[in-house]
Amino acid sequence: MLKKYILFFALIYILTGCGTDYMLSSFYLRKDFTWPTSPSEQKSLNYYKHVDGDLTKFNGYTSPSILATPANYLLVIYEIRDIPIYTKVYGVDGSSDMGVYVAISKNAETFSATPIRVGGIADDYGSPVSFVKGNRVVVLATGGIGFGNGKADEITKISVSISTNNGYNWTAWTNVIDTNIFKPLLAKANRFYTNPGNGTVLVNGTLVCMIDYKANGADTTPAGAAIIYSTDNGITWQLGSTLTYSGHRWARVIAERTDGKLLIAAVPNTTRNVDNIYNSNGALAWYMADSLNGNISSFQPSGLPNNSGGSIAGDRIQYSENGRSKSGILLLHSTPNRDYKNPGAGGATGKVKNAMSMSISSDEGQTWTLITNAIGQQEPYDKTSFRQSMKVLKDGSIVTCIEEGDKNVINDTSNQPFFIVYKRMGLSALSDGKYSYEGL
Incomplete structure (x- = not known):
C-alpha cells in the first residue's frame, strides 16, 4: 500500500513540476477535439454564442458561413467592412475596404478572439x-469592382483561397474567372x-455554388x-447553367x-431604402437544375412563409418521425412578424420583423413543415x-451562423449593428422531440 501512495505522489509531482497547463492539457484536448455528441445528448443541445460584432458598425460584420474540418475544427468565415454604410447590401464595389476573415473553434463552443x-x-x-x-477548406469571394x-x-474578380491546415494559413487569392x-x-x-x-459538395465530390451577374452600371x-x-477541389472552376431573375437575388443551392x-432558391430583391x-419580405423563388449544365426550371413548393431580403441556407439530414426513418432537407430561412413576450419588461409583447426559422422537408423540397421560428x-x-448559413455536422448536430440584429427590427436610427452569431442545436431539442437525428 505504501508503494502505491509513493507512486501516486510521484506522478503528481512530475505533472505539477511541468506546470498546471501540462497537467491539465490531456483533459483540455479531449474536451476540445471530441465535441461530437450522441443523439441522447442532443435532446437538450441548444448552445448560443456571439462570434464577432461591433456596436459602432451597422453592417460591418456580414455574410457568414460555417463548416467543420475532418480534424474537428469549426470555422466561421465572414466579411468585415471597415466603413459600413447601411444602404450598401453589396459591399464590394471597387472602392470600399473589406476583407474575409475566419474565426476558429476547437470545442464547438468558443471561437478565437482574433480572426485570421x-x-x-x-x-x-x-x-x-x-x-x-x-x-482542404476552399473559399470563393468577390473582389475588384464587384457590383x-x-x-x-x-x-x-471571383477568386479562390485555400487552407490545408484547418484555417490557420491561406493561399493568396487566385482569380477563377x-x-x-x-x-x-x-x-x-x-x-x-x-x-x-x-x-x-455533391455526392461525387464536385464543389458547387451560385454567383449573381449583371451588366456594368x-x-x-x-x-x-x-x-x-x-x-x-477548388483549383479551377467551370460555368454551368444560368437562370434569369424576376425580382429576386442571391440564389443558393439548397441541396442535392x-x-x-x-x-x-432565391430571396426577394429588396429596394435601396x-x-x-x-x-x-416576399415569396422565395425556387428552381430545379437537372444537372450542372442541364435545364433549370421553376419549382413550386408549399408550406413556407415569406422570407426577408437576406439569404437562406439548407443541408441534408437523416432523421426519424414517429418511429419512421426519413431522408430530409433542412432549410434555414426567416418568418415575418413573429410574436414574442419579454418577461423582463413586465410581459410586454412585440413582433420580430424577420425571425430566423427552420423548416424540414421529407419529399425532396416539395412540401415544408416549420420546426421553429425561434433560432438565435x-x-x-x-x-x-x-x-x-447552416451545416449538419458529422454527429448530426446542427450549427448555424447568422447576422443577428441588436433589436427586433433593423433600422438606421440607433446605429444598430449586426453581430455574427453562432448556434449549435440538436434536432430533437429544436423540435421538442418531434424529430430525432438518425444519420447523415
Missing part, C-alpha cells in the same frame, strides 16, 4: 462561399457577385444567377436531391436577422 484574414491583405474581398473537401459602376469593360470558360456569360454581363454562405439589381463548379437534381432592404438568441428570442 483569408487570402492575404493585398486586395479587398467579401461575400465568402465556403467548402470543405478532405483536408460597382466602374469602367465599362472591367470584369469582377477565365475569359474562355466564362465567355457565354461575359457576352451579357461583366459584374459578378458570390452569394455568401456554405457551398455544396450603377443599378445593383442582378439580372440572374449562374452555377459554377469545380471538379479538382436523391435523384441527383439540384434544389435552388433602409426599411425595405432589411425589413420587407435565447428567450425572449426578440432579435431580428438577415444573412445566415
Whole structure:
C-alpha cells in the first residue's frame, strides 16, 4: 500500500513540476477535439454564442458561413467592412475596404478572439462561399469592382483561397474567372457577385455554388444567377447553367436531391431604402437544375412563409418521425412578424420583423413543415436577422451562423449593428422531440 501512495505522489509531482497547463492539457484536448455528441445528448443541445460584432458598425460584420474540418475544427468565415454604410447590401464595389476573415473553434463552443484574414491583405474581398473537401477548406469571394459602376469593360474578380491546415494559413487569392470558360456569360454581363454562405459538395465530390451577374452600371439589381463548379477541389472552376431573375437575388443551392437534381432558391430583391432592404419580405423563388449544365426550371413548393431580403441556407439530414426513418432537407430561412413576450419588461409583447426559422422537408423540397421560428438568441428570442448559413455536422448536430440584429427590427436610427452569431442545436431539442437525428 505504501508503494502505491509513493507512486501516486510521484506522478503528481512530475505533472505539477511541468506546470498546471501540462497537467491539465490531456483533459483540455479531449474536451476540445471530441465535441461530437450522441443523439441522447442532443435532446437538450441548444448552445448560443456571439462570434464577432461591433456596436459602432451597422453592417460591418456580414455574410457568414460555417463548416467543420475532418480534424474537428469549426470555422466561421465572414466579411468585415471597415466603413459600413447601411444602404450598401453589396459591399464590394471597387472602392470600399473589406476583407474575409475566419474565426476558429476547437470545442464547438468558443471561437478565437482574433480572426485570421483569408487570402492575404493585398486586395479587398467579401461575400465568402465556403467548402470543405478532405483536408482542404476552399473559399470563393468577390473582389475588384464587384457590383460597382466602374469602367465599362472591367470584369469582377471571383477568386479562390485555400487552407490545408484547418484555417490557420491561406493561399493568396487566385482569380477563377477565365475569359474562355466564362465567355457565354461575359457576352451579357461583366459584374459578378458570390452569394455568401456554405457551398455544396455533391455526392461525387464536385464543389458547387451560385454567383449573381449583371451588366456594368450603377443599378445593383442582378439580372440572374449562374452555377459554377469545380471538379479538382477548388483549383479551377467551370460555368454551368444560368437562370434569369424576376425580382429576386442571391440564389443558393439548397441541396442535392436523391435523384441527383439540384434544389435552388432565391430571396426577394429588396429596394435601396433602409426599411425595405432589411425589413420587407416576399415569396422565395425556387428552381430545379437537372444537372450542372442541364435545364433549370421553376419549382413550386408549399408550406413556407415569406422570407426577408437576406439569404437562406439548407443541408441534408437523416432523421426519424414517429418511429419512421426519413431522408430530409433542412432549410434555414426567416418568418415575418413573429410574436414574442419579454418577461423582463413586465410581459410586454412585440413582433420580430424577420425571425430566423427552420423548416424540414421529407419529399425532396416539395412540401415544408416549420420546426421553429425561434433560432438565435435565447428567450425572449426578440432579435431580428438577415444573412445566415447552416451545416449538419458529422454527429448530426446542427450549427448555424447568422447576422443577428441588436433589436427586433433593423433600422438606421440607433446605429444598430449586426453581430455574427453562432448556434449549435440538436434536432430533437429544436423540435421538442418531434424529430430525432438518425444519420447523415
